[in-house]
Amino acid sequence: ADSLVDIREMRKQRLLPWDEDFRGLAASLVRLQNTYDLDISGLAKGHLRTEVPQSRTISGRLPLSARDCLNISQVALDQGFYDRAVEWVEQAVRTAAGEGNVTTSKQELDTFHETVVKEVMRFQAVPWEGFFWQTYGVPVRDRMKRSKEYKAELFQEDPQEYQDSQNYKRLCRGEQLRTLKMDSQLRCRYYKGQDGFFKLQPIKLEEFNLKPYIVVLHDVIQDRDLEDLIAFAKPRARNTIPLFRNVKWCTFLKRFCSLLAASTWLFEQNATIASRLNRYLTALLGMGTSDSNFEAEPYQLANYGTGGHYLPHHDYLYDVYEDSDETDDFSQFPSYGDRLATLMIYMSDVEEGGATVFPKLGVRLTPKKVKMVIYKVQPDSSAQKLRALGDCCHLRSSVANKWFRSYGNVFRLPCSTDRYASMAPLV
CATH class of the missing domain: 2.60.120.620 (q2cbj1_9rhob like domain)
Structure with a gap:
């Protein structure tokens, strides 16, 4: 009981993280991944590979558990990054398959994966409903995944707001857009x-x-x-x-x-x-x-x-x-x-x-x-x-x-x- 009181007091003084801190950090990770197109498998292993300003890999100390990946997917879904939510829940499934100490059940992962995919499909099916939501980065249909022209056609056909968004990310990654x-x-x-x-x-x-x-x-x-x-x-x-x-x-x-x-x-x-x-x-x-x-x-x-x-x-x-x-x-x-x-x-x-x-x-x-x-x-x-x-x-x-x-x-x-x-x- 005394230990519980101490923990509560430390949280009041912000000496320990709150749930909002964990969610905020997860949201930050999704934004960094989304902007700089970071490799999700590397992130799950605790490694950060960067291309700007130089190509290098920063090794982390601890890998993410399947539960961690699932939590990040849930935050991505809440933030409107549906494509990243799909990626992270699929990464959670892969991580769970190799875990010795199970952190989440297969049923929980399958249920949430189905929920995310249904949300993506719903937004893509209704014109304009998903206009401001990011549902296009990872197509959930196998046919679209196999299409080499998918991303190129998408960039050409998207509204101006989406083109600005793509240019924003490309510039952040260090790509050269201006001509000589x-x-x-x-x-x-x-x-x-x-x-x-x-x-x-x-x-x-x-x-x-x-x-x-x-x-x-x-x-x-x-x-x-x-x-x-x-x-x-x-x-x-x-x-x-x-x-x-x-x-x-x-x-x-x-x-x-x-x-x-x-x-x-x-x-x-x-x-x-x-x-x-x-x-x-x-x-x-x-x-x-x-x-x-x-x-x-x-x-x-x-x-x-x-x-x-x-x-x-x-x-x-x-x-x-x-x-x-x-x-x-x-x-x-x-x-x-x-x-x-x-x-x-x-x-x-x-x-x-x-x-x-x-x-x-x-x-x-x-x-x-x-x-x-x-x-x-x-x-x-x-x-x-x-x-x-x-x-x-x-x-x-x-x-x-x-x-x-x-x-x-x-x-x-x-x-x-x-x-x-x-x-x-x-x-």
Whole structure:
């Protein structure tokens, strides 16, 4: 009895995992597998084989039991990954066949396998009912399994949303989608800032796309500044969901709308690092950076855990202001104006995964400590290509985001007659 009390007390203090922790870890594993197309037999043996950024196998200490595989399949089913649910329950059957100490019965496995297959068949049979659910990765009919053209035809015929999803995963895996012709106009150069502040030590700038404009600045932030940002975020970060542009769809698709990260907001008055970084960015970009003067939003500090990611989304807010039904935090501040540009600062190196991708543009940005990403945000035809911005699944990383607003920068970055103009005076 005393031991049971001790266990309950340890759980209250979060010293032992809860059921939600196990389910969360299983969901993260499914997302990582789904994004990076990880080998399920290797995962079941406790091994992780990666192709990005390099091909290698990370050996684990313990293999998964048949019960573990069944639990993962159940989580995949709940998350809408029906194809992965089929894979994991079939892996559970294979694992159970070789188990000395039986962890689950054949009857339980067969019953659940039949349930999953019936769900897949039901969604595939009813037009549009399964539109938002992933039922196409592993065809359950033998005829479809034998078809060599299955995956290729599927990609060609899927709606645009599915093509974006496929591009998202391909970019996350490190596949090259852009042609040499598309990249022929891009260049690397040195950037001296807006006021000559960096004339003696110019910043290394790398272009990734011109319309819309996406650039990376290398070695811009000092380690001590990153340490101050992380120190501020650690005790304050909490699990969050993103600002989603369509609350009604997000309510319906709740499991797909989550920003799987712990985050917090850093305002100027919270810590000196915010003011110091604001002054630095003003000298670097020529933009107003103050959140108290409505020139920009405060810093969003996000820490991605295992499987953490941000699904494809867009950063501009004009649709939030136009939709009277929207009730998110940002709609309370229309005086800020819309977002002009997004700044991302990678605060840590990422051993595997964690890229920022633009599926409609074929752009993939790999995370690296002290690297800064800037891209123009504008609710026009070019911004539609930015709409599918997303962060790939992470093993662990930290990112700082800042969004510049239009009203506070109207005299620093006036509206251009050419909507595709460069980000001057930004870079």
